[in-house]
Amino acid sequence: MRVDGLEAAKARLLELRDAALTAKVLSQAARKAFKPVIEAARQKVPVDTGLLRDSIRVTAKQPKRGDTSIVVGLRIAAGGGGGKRESAAWRWHFVELGTAKLPARPFLRPALDRNHQAVLELFKVELQKSIAKALKKRAA
Numbered sequence: 001m002r003v004d005g006l007e008a009a010k011a012r013l014l015e016l017r018d019a020a021l022t023a024k025v026l027s028q029a030a031r032k033a034f035k036p037v038i039e040a041a042r043q044k045v046p047v048d049t050g051l052l053r054d055s056i057r058v059t060a061k062q063p064k065r066g067d068t069s070i071v072v073g074l075r076i077a078a079g080g081g082g083g084k085r086e087s088a089a090w091r092w093h094f095v096e097l098g099t100a101k102l103p104a105r106p107f108l109r110p111a112l113d114r115n116h117q118a119v120l121e122l123f124k125v126e127l128q129k130s131i132a133k134a135l136k137k138r139a140a
Helices: 007-016 019-033 035-044 088-097 108-139
Strands: 056-061 071-076
Touching (some): 035 056, 035 108, 088 108
Protein backbone atom coordinates (compact mmCIF):
# COMPACT_ATOMS: atom_id res chain seq x y z
CA MET A 1 0.00 0.00 0.00
CA ARG A 2 1.16 3.52 -0.62
CA VAL A 3 0.71 6.31 1.94
CA ASP A 4 -0.25 9.73 0.57
CA GLY A 5 -1.21 12.96 2.30
CA LEU A 6 1.88 13.31 4.45
CA GLU A 7 3.27 16.52 2.98
CA ALA A 8 3.94 18.08 6.40
CA ALA A 9 5.74 14.95 7.59
CA LYS A 10 7.75 14.86 4.36
CA ALA A 11 8.91 18.43 4.93
CA ARG A 12 9.97 17.55 8.49
CA LEU A 13 11.79 14.45 7.24
CA LEU A 14 13.81 16.68 4.93
CA GLU A 15 14.99 18.59 8.01
CA LEU A 16 16.84 15.44 9.11
CA ARG A 17 19.18 15.79 6.10
CA ASP A 18 20.45 12.24 6.53
CA ALA A 19 19.14 9.34 4.41
CA ALA A 20 20.09 6.70 6.99
CA LEU A 21 18.38 8.57 9.82
CA THR A 22 15.31 9.19 7.65
CA ALA A 23 15.06 5.48 6.84
CA LYS A 24 15.43 4.64 10.53
CA VAL A 25 12.63 7.06 11.48
CA LEU A 26 10.36 5.64 8.77
CA SER A 27 11.12 2.06 9.83
CA GLN A 28 10.38 2.77 13.50
CA ALA A 29 7.04 4.34 12.65
CA ALA A 30 6.09 1.52 10.29
CA ARG A 31 6.95 -1.20 12.82
CA LYS A 32 4.75 0.46 15.45
CA ALA A 33 1.92 1.05 12.96
CA PHE A 34 1.79 -2.62 11.97
CA LYS A 35 1.27 -3.89 15.53
CA PRO A 36 -2.53 -4.25 15.10
CA VAL A 37 -1.96 -6.41 12.01
CA ILE A 38 0.53 -8.64 13.82
CA GLU A 39 -1.82 -9.09 16.76
CA ALA A 40 -4.79 -9.86 14.49
CA ALA A 41 -2.74 -12.41 12.50
CA ARG A 42 -1.56 -14.07 15.71
CA GLN A 43 -5.17 -14.36 16.92
CA LYS A 44 -6.39 -15.82 13.62
CA VAL A 45 -3.58 -18.29 12.83
CA PRO A 46 -4.39 -21.92 13.63
CA VAL A 47 -2.33 -23.02 16.63
CA ASP A 48 -0.80 -26.47 16.94
CA THR A 49 2.58 -25.89 18.58
CA GLY A 50 2.44 -22.08 18.57
CA LEU A 51 5.62 -21.84 16.47
CA LEU A 52 3.86 -20.25 13.51
CA ARG A 53 1.97 -17.78 15.71
CA ASP A 54 5.15 -16.75 17.51
CA SER A 55 7.10 -16.36 14.24
CA ILE A 56 4.94 -13.60 12.72
CA ARG A 57 7.03 -10.42 12.42
CA VAL A 58 7.15 -7.02 10.69
CA THR A 59 10.10 -6.31 8.48
CA ALA A 60 11.10 -2.83 7.34
CA LYS A 61 14.14 -2.23 5.19
CA GLN A 62 15.65 0.32 2.90
CA PRO A 63 15.81 -1.01 -0.68
CA LYS A 64 18.75 1.03 -2.00
CA ARG A 65 21.62 2.84 -0.36
CA GLY A 66 20.82 6.54 -0.07
CA ASP A 67 17.14 6.05 -0.88
CA THR A 68 14.75 7.42 1.77
CA SER A 69 11.92 5.03 0.93
CA ILE A 70 11.36 1.86 2.91
CA VAL A 71 9.70 -1.45 2.17
CA VAL A 72 7.49 -2.81 4.94
CA GLY A 73 6.10 -6.29 5.03
CA LEU A 74 4.96 -9.13 7.20
CA ARG A 75 7.22 -12.15 7.42
CA ILE A 76 7.43 -15.45 9.18
CA ALA A 77 10.72 -15.61 11.04
CA ALA A 78 12.94 -18.65 10.63
CA GLY A 79 13.62 -20.61 13.76
CA GLY A 80 12.55 -23.61 15.68
CA GLY A 81 16.00 -25.12 15.88
CA GLY A 82 15.18 -28.44 14.20
CA GLY A 83 16.09 -27.65 10.62
CA LYS A 84 14.28 -26.28 7.62
CA ARG A 85 11.20 -28.50 7.73
CA GLU A 86 10.51 -27.72 11.37
CA SER A 87 10.65 -23.97 10.80
CA ALA A 88 7.41 -22.00 10.50
CA ALA A 89 9.09 -19.97 7.75
CA TRP A 90 9.13 -23.05 5.54
CA ARG A 91 5.45 -23.97 5.88
CA TRP A 92 3.36 -20.86 6.64
CA HIS A 93 2.16 -20.56 3.05
CA PHE A 94 0.55 -24.02 3.22
CA VAL A 95 -1.72 -22.72 5.97
CA GLU A 96 -2.36 -19.30 4.38
CA LEU A 97 -2.97 -20.51 0.81
CA GLY A 98 -3.86 -24.18 1.26
CA THR A 99 -2.74 -27.20 -0.77
CA ALA A 100 -4.46 -29.89 -2.82
CA LYS A 101 -5.13 -31.79 0.42
CA LEU A 102 -5.32 -28.94 2.95
CA PRO A 103 -7.92 -26.17 2.75
CA ALA A 104 -6.65 -22.60 2.99
CA ARG A 105 -6.88 -21.01 6.43
CA PRO A 106 -5.80 -17.43 5.71
CA PHE A 107 -4.53 -15.38 8.64
CA LEU A 108 -2.13 -12.77 7.21
CA ARG A 109 -4.27 -11.28 4.45
CA PRO A 110 -7.44 -10.96 6.57
CA ALA A 111 -5.40 -9.33 9.35
CA LEU A 112 -4.07 -6.72 6.94
CA ASP A 113 -7.45 -6.19 5.25
CA ARG A 114 -9.20 -5.59 8.59
CA ASN A 115 -6.55 -3.23 9.95
CA HIS A 116 -5.25 -1.27 6.97
CA GLN A 117 -6.98 1.96 8.02
CA ALA A 118 -5.66 1.68 11.57
CA VAL A 119 -2.17 1.08 10.15
CA LEU A 120 -2.35 4.28 8.11
CA GLU A 121 -3.59 6.37 11.04
CA LEU A 122 -1.02 4.91 13.44
CA PHE A 123 1.72 5.43 10.87
CA LYS A 124 0.91 9.12 10.60
CA VAL A 125 0.97 9.55 14.40
CA GLU A 126 4.08 7.44 14.95
CA LEU A 127 5.93 9.15 12.10
CA GLN A 128 5.37 12.57 13.67
CA LYS A 129 6.61 11.24 17.03
CA SER A 130 9.69 9.59 15.48
CA ILE A 131 10.60 12.72 13.52
CA ALA A 132 10.25 14.94 16.60
CA LYS A 133 12.39 12.55 18.65
CA ALA A 134 15.11 12.40 15.96
CA LEU A 135 15.18 16.18 15.54
CA LYS A 136 15.35 16.69 19.30
CA LYS A 137 18.17 14.15 19.62
CA ARG A 138 20.09 15.72 16.73
CA ALA A 139 19.74 19.22 18.25
CA ALA A 140 21.14 18.04 21.60
